[in-house]
Amino acid sequence: MYKTILYEVSGGVARMTMNRPDKYNAFTGQMIAEMTAALKKAGKDEEIRCIVLTGAGKAFNAGQDLGDVQGADAQGAEPNHGDVLRERYNPLIMQLRNTEKPIIAAVNGVAAGAGVSVALACDLRIVSEKAYFVNAFVNIGLVPDSGGCYFLPRLVGLGKALELAMTGDRVSAEEAYRIGLANRVCAAEQFADEAERLAVKLAALPTRAIGLIKRTMYKGLDMNLAQTLEHEAYAQEIAGNTEDHREGMQAFLEKRPPEFKGV
Amino acid sequence: MTSRYINLSSEGEVGILTLNRPHVLNALNRELMLELVTELERMEQDDAIKAIVLTGSEQAFAAGADIKEMADESAISMLLKRQFAVWDRIDGITKPIIAAVSGYVLGGGCELMMSCDLVVASDTARIGQPEIKLGVMPGAGGTQRLTKAIGLRKAMELLLTGDTMTAEEALRCGLINKVAPVEMYFREALKLAQRIADQPPLSVRLIKQAVRKAQDHPLAEGLDYERHCFHLLFASDDQKEGMNAFLEKRTPQFRGK
Incomplete structure (x- = not known):
């Protein structure tokens, strides 16, 4: 195509x-x-x-x-x-x-x-x-x-x-x-x-978190510290609700490698 | 009567109205607007509701008027229908309305946003009045409210080019209050609405009316109105409670009386 x-x-x-x-x-x-x-x-x-x-x-x-x-x-x-x-x-x-x-x-x-x-x-x-x-x-x-x-x-x-x-x-x-x-x-x-x-x-890494890292860091190039801190809080709130975050935490507690699904 | 195009919900003392014509990006047809205004007026009467959030979808708050519905109208048929009369009733709502917008906020969608008191936008929002591209112009307040909100030059540019603004640009020129990531804009709007819902309702109501006076009336008249409102609040229990709580260094309990 x-x-x-x-x-x-x-x-x-x-x-x-x-x-x-x-x-x-x-x-x-x-x-x-x-x-x-x-x-x-x-x-x-x-x-x-x-x-x-x-x-x-x-x-x-x-x-x-x-x-x-x-x-x-x-x-x-x-x-x-x-x-x-x-x-x-x-x-x-x-x-x-x-x-x-x-x-x-x-x-x-x-x-x-x-x-x-x-x-x-x-x-x-x-x-x-x-x-x-x-x-x-x-x-x-x-x-x-x-x-x-x-x-x-x-x-x-x-x-x-x-x-x-x-x-x-x-x-x-x-x-x-x-x-x-x-x-x-x-x-x-x-x-x-x-x-x-x-x-x-x-x-194989947590794709949503990586996407948010990308968004927040590039955005940070145009922002001051206070604004960037606020956007980090947003991003963390979003990332904190992902399955991959839960999997990462769970795997850490269970002392096993995490299996991220990108969601 | 249930609404076909408006979803209703509430969160504490905040009423939530969601435009729901997803297959046409929430194009505002007459039926939707009548339903919306009817629901707004119902919330206005509902003592359990202290603030209202008006929203659409992530993809579109509202992409504009329903063009299909208007394409074959004549000047006289429009005049007889009084197409926009229902819009004027939004101004009669004394409770604060917070727009939570995302995606397309165009034409009638932008005008509806501007009819609200506060706006939280997603960073994906595209805001503008592109009517000129269809050989017409805004008809539900676009030329007036946009100019009052962002000034003559910027309004002229947007209206004459039909260009859209990003949420960041809209924030810079004072058209909206806050930009949040698309995942968060609704929550942020709700948070803002909840904060306002916690304020003494009589103050909220009179402040909203006085601020509107500032936009549409000469200063002397506005100052006079403000003073009347200020004096009026001294007849309220909430004024006594608020000032006593301040003097006694405790949190006030407002009751809206």
């Missing part, structure tokens, strides 16, 4: 693979729409308790497919970058944020431009040693978009973020780990297995 992505679900994990390997999985309008739709679907599917986003072939994602926006349209109007973002990318980034399940970017290879931004908008980044990040926007006279200006300084600090965005310098997997852009780095041979292991692990 999707043409530009592969979407497969098993064992509580939805695996979404950007699948235009001959183009380094560069974004087209169709791919972004399909990713947004698939995420929305995964968000609603109670069976799914973790989402993994990765790329087919050598690259994670090379950013916008310049062939897909270049040139005048039939009416002779030049493409408007602002509108392309508002119509295509921004809804995808908001969907990543609003999907209350853990989303892992399994960065298998190069991530450039909006490919970096999308990886940053995921909750965790596991990175192959062969991968690297390039904030390529400045190299063609543009500005990091799709959340690049939001997530990068929050993840690596303002100084480093400005450096990476202003220079467009390549960031190796090792460097990405060192500055907090990547959560984990793996040898290329073990990368797929490690990413899978992390996904399976997250899919």
Whole structure:
């Protein structure tokens, strides 16, 4: 049903693979729409308790497919970058944020431009040693978009973020780990297995609590301490009413490993 | 008479009215509005009810008027039906009404929300007056109440574009009182209603009326009204009880007399 992505679900994990390997999985309008739709679907599917986003072939994602926006349209109007973002990318980034399940970017290879931004908008980044990040926007006279200006300084600090965005310098997997852009780095041979292991692990954890952690922490970026404390109280009240919380407590008392069901 | 489109319940001294036309996202048809106002008036008469919560579903407080019902109307048929006359009766309710809104709060839904005294919204709420997109405009108070609530510029923008606001935006411009997670907004509204239900009822009633005066009347008239109300409360047992309890450093027991 999707043409530009592969979407497969098993064992509580939805695996979404950007699948235009001959183009380094560069974004087209169709791919972004399909990713947004698939995420929305995964968000609603109670069976799914973790989402993994990765790329087919050598690259994670090379950013916008310049062939897909270049040139005048039939009416002779030049493409408007602002509108392309508002119509295509921004809804995808908001969907990543609003999907209350853990989303892992399994960065298998190069991530450039909006490919970096999308990886940053995921909750965790596991990175192959062969991968690297390039904030390529400045190299063609543009500005990091799709959340690049939001997530990068929050993840690596303002100084480093400005450096990476202003220079467009390549960031190796090792460097990405060192500055907090990547959560984990793996040898290329073990990368797929490690990413899978992390996904399976997250899919077995209390999904509602994880969703509330995600909601509350991201919300906290826009709130002061008093507001965040209030939202923690809300979240705890909601989490406190979940079956998984009861199971966690019970398992603790019975000294056995908990079996969470995600509800 | 039982209501077809309104579910009734209560929690302590708080009456709860739930709009229930889920298949059309609680679109407000004439029958629903008549039932709603009838139930509000019944609660107004019920001494056991001290505050009212009006709510819909998580998905929609109310997505608007019932367009199907209106599409083929003419100016004269609308005039003869006095479509919105029933809405005016909401203003006659002296007990505080707390709206608990979530999801779509659009058009008539937004107008109904604004007819309430306090609003607690879920963080999923989308609030607006999109009538302009249908070639009409608000007809149940939207241009008036929105402008009084959030000011001319912001109201003009929302009404002329038909854009919706998030709950956070609505909170910032003073249209609503509180935003809570979707799982919690109803509970928060109920908590607020319960706190108000615990207040001395005569004070609640006169404060509601005096605050409304502030919005719709010149200051001198409002001040005069406030003073009358203030004096009037000195004829109540609750005033004696409240002030004595304060002096005696104990919790007052109000009886609404």
